[in-house]
Amino acid sequence: MQSRFYLIIIFFIGFSSLSQSIYKRDLGIMGSKFDITVVANSQTEANQYFEIAIAEMKRIENLISSWKPTSQTSAINRNAGIKPVKVDDELLQLIKRSIDISKITDGAFDISFASIDHIWKFDGRAHSMPAESLINASVKVIDFRQIVLDKEKSTVFLKKKKMKIGFGAIGKGYAADKAKQILIRKGVVGGIINASGDMNTWGEQPDEKPWKIAITNPLDKTKSYGLFELNNQAVVTSGNYEKYITIDGERYAHIIDPRTGMPTKGILSVTIFAPKAEMADALATSVFVMGSDVGLNIINQIPQVEAIIVRNDGSLATSKKINITSQ
Structure with missing residues (x-):
């Protein structure tokens, strides 16, 4: 984002x-x-301190990256509209706080924005809007209210197929x-x-x-x-x-x-x-x-x-x- x-x-x-x-x-x-x-x-x-900090940030990256297929975030996205995914409590709490900010800002912040990432290009080559149909299709699956958290089972479920979460604006x-x-x-x-x-x-x-x-x-x-x-x-x-x-x-x-x-x-x-x-x-x-x-x-x-x-x-x-x- x-x-x-x-x-x-x-x-x-x-x-x-x-x-x-x-x-x-x-x-x-x-x-x-x-x-x-x-x-x-x-x-x-x-x-010694640098190595400690670097190890911690790499651990966070492996947990929240939507680009690493082995991450829990990627597992959540792969199972959108299919089934809940069990995650570490740390990730569950980060998603919960993200949803809380979405509520405060009336959806101006939304970690499920990730589905629209590929539509817009800001590399200097694009000079026109993407097709309205592409934008509308992506917006339909952007909705923080469709992220279901189960604290007891420590699971995350994206209710709509093709939904994706990403932490580019908070990670x-x-x-x-x-x-x-x-x-x-x-x-x-x-x-x-x-x-x-x-x-x-x-x-x-x-x-x-x-x-x-x-x-x-x-x-x-x-x-x-x-x-x-x-x-x-x-x-x-x-x-x-x-x-x-x-x-x-x-x-x-x-x-x-x-x-x-x-x-x-x-x-x-x-x-x-x-x-x-x-x-x-x-x-x-x-x-x-x-x-x-x-x-x-x-x-x-x-x-x-x-x-x-x-x-x-x-x-x-x-x-x-x-x-x-x-x-």
Whole structure:
């Protein structure tokens, strides 16, 4: 449903006289670019932490990937309209939380959107709408209300044939959350998991200063909307300015409205601050679909969640507690 872009710049402050230092590793996982930052006593110690985080994210990928035929998610999709599939409680709970977000956003977020993935092409080759019959056929099997969970038996059943679930709009955020949790349990006092733009932080830098990020202006990347301190927070930025389609002079985002099967329009980027990357990930998608006015109305009702929205014309819309200092 969406992809991530590096709109967020991490600023590190000097700390050369301190015993602990910041270490960083870049890697590719879940089909995306990830980077892991940890506060550690040595490179050797940091390397051990990196391997722990990578193993955890690979475990998540093997559980939720709809591209791996051996995953439980693929088994659910293969048995759509046929029978329930027994899954780990972890996956059951992730699907349950996804359905809860679908209810809050009135279907703007829906993990059963996966059936429409192959219809729209945002690689620069397409300049016209897909056939209406294809869009309508896909939309008919997109409905979070047709996902049946049995908590006692730990099963998931997609009621309609050809239904599919996918975690493209929440999975990387969930992986970032899980990697953060396991590193905290291992004693890492501070760090950042950046899952291709789905960023989760904890602790502080070695000089006891908070992690800071700058949200860049998508219309002029030499400018930003100011520095923001992160206090054990997640932040996700999603944008359409590098991946979109123009039809009859109208710009459409690569993020699809699961209720209509049509690309969203009107917004260039959405940044969400939230306690967890999973939530921020899902809400960033939802705001694109709902639009800035309805989206902000929802955001302002959710505790500890804030948003910065850049519309197509460059104007800003922000939630109540966001203070933009510069552009």
